[in-house]
Amino acid sequence: MSRKLTMVQAITEAIDQKLAQDSRVMLMGEDIGINGGVFRATEGLIEKYGSQRVVDTPLAEAGIIGSAIGLALNGMIPVVEIQFLAFIFPGFEQIVSHAARMRYRTRGQFEVPLVIRTPYGAGIRGPELHSESVETFFAHTPGLRVVAPSNPYDAKGLLIAAIEDRDPVMFLEPTRLYRAFKEEVPEDMYRVPIGQAKVVQEGSDLSIFAWGAMLREALNAAKRIEKEKGWKCEVVDLRTLYPLDRDTIIQSVKKTGRAIVVHEAHKTAGLGAEIVSIINDEALVYLKAPVKRITGFDIPVPQMSVEDDYMPTIERVERGILETVSF
Known part of the structure; x- marks a missing residue:
């Protein structure tokens, strides 16, 4: 069965279903718990899963991403939210020097199953550093997967696939599409393959x-x-x-x-x-x-x-x- 959802609703549902299915999945980010995230993509999840799995972090992107890498190396599957793509720069070194390189550095002995979700792009009348599209920084980095959905159906399926991927995934969410329209999205879990146009x-x-x-x-x-x-x-x-x-x-x-x-x-x-x-x-x-x-x-x-x-x-x-x- 399916219903019509916005993109942000589809993203919330994907996260909710993976939290329920796999106890290793956890969320980290600024204001994602009690406030439900800057765009309310994680609203209601701290009430369902508790503060140990939906973690409100300090305002410290390097610390958030660095901690998530450590958790991923030790068996967890962190899903990190960075409030806006251009806010990621303090944590950029952690992504490109550690998350992306860990499998190569250890000759496949370690992996980093990590998803970094972040809104990106203009069109919402945001102030400076709230509207950037710097996806090429990450697409230029071997070891990262980079995903950018354009609709609610793909957003849910791609996010589930990203959480299940054993390598780090940058999951870029077009801010202006969060609530722009609705489309049919199945209730059940499904996957949209990463790497397939x-x-x-x-x-x-x-x-x-x-x-x-x-x-x-x-x-x-x-x-x-x-x-x-x-x-x-x-x-x-x-x-x-x-x-x-x-x-x-x-x-x-x-x-x-x-x-x-x-x-x-x-x-x-x-x-x-x-x-x-x-x-x-x-x-x-x-x-x-x-x-x-x-x-x-x-x-x-x-x-x-x-x-x-x-x-x-x-x-x-x-x-x-x-x-x-x-x-």
């Missing part, structure tokens, strides 16, 4: 690759261009940013012969550049036009009064489609 709309004229909140912009632009021009765009939700589903990317480009990548992170050295490189390496002869990137700009995410001018919009994506198909 999804073609959410079939097409023949151009491939659009996106993830997180930008998937909706991509879909809306694709619908608008089909209505105006009759062109059919294939829209691919990457879902996992590392490891990328190279096969789905290449198969889509071979089918359509054109591609654009949409992400709200900064353009320079963003994940879009890696996707372009994959296409050039493995599908160059199929291309009818250069691959275009529709992204945020190479500036800090601006203050809320001009935030909309930073974000890739439906209009910017549509213009990218027009330029690519008309090349």
Whole structure:
């Protein structure tokens, strides 16, 4: 049986079900217990599972993540919440120097089954350091898996899969989608495989690759261009940013012969550049036009009064489609 849930409700349900199923699972983070988290993703869980498994921590990201690594090495499965992605920088060293390297460092003798959940992205009128999309920092780090769902169904299935993974997973939750819409989500536990993209709309004229909140912009632009021009765009939700589903990317480009990548992170050295490189390496002869990137700009995410001018919009994506198909 399924019901319609928002993304944040789907995330809460996934955590709740794993806490109930596996006594090794525990939560850690600032204000996640009594207050239920800054976006209320853990609301009600401390009452069900107690303060030993839903742990309110000090404001100390390095300490939170470092402690979680130690717990993971000793048999627990910590699910850490960092309030906003840009708040993670004090704990960055713990992630890249220890969590990501432990299996390699010990030649497979130790593993770190750890999930770090964090809201990311603009669109909520947040102050400075509340709206960053720095997913490339983590996708560039061997030993980490990086996941970014775009809808409630995938959020629940991917989070369950992440908690069950034996390696550390960065679980990036698009802030602007937490309560943006509802969709059918099964009550039972299920898994969405990490590392597997999804073609959410079939097409023949151009491939659009996106993830997180930008998937909706991509879909809306694709619908608008089909209505105006009759062109059919294939829209691919990457879902996992590392490891990328190279096969789905290449198969889509071979089918359509054109591609654009949409992400709200900064353009320079963003994940879009890696996707372009994959296409050039493995599908160059199929291309009818250069691959275009529709992204945020190479500036800090601006203050809320001009935030909309930073974000890739439906209009910017549509213009990218027009330029690519008309090349």
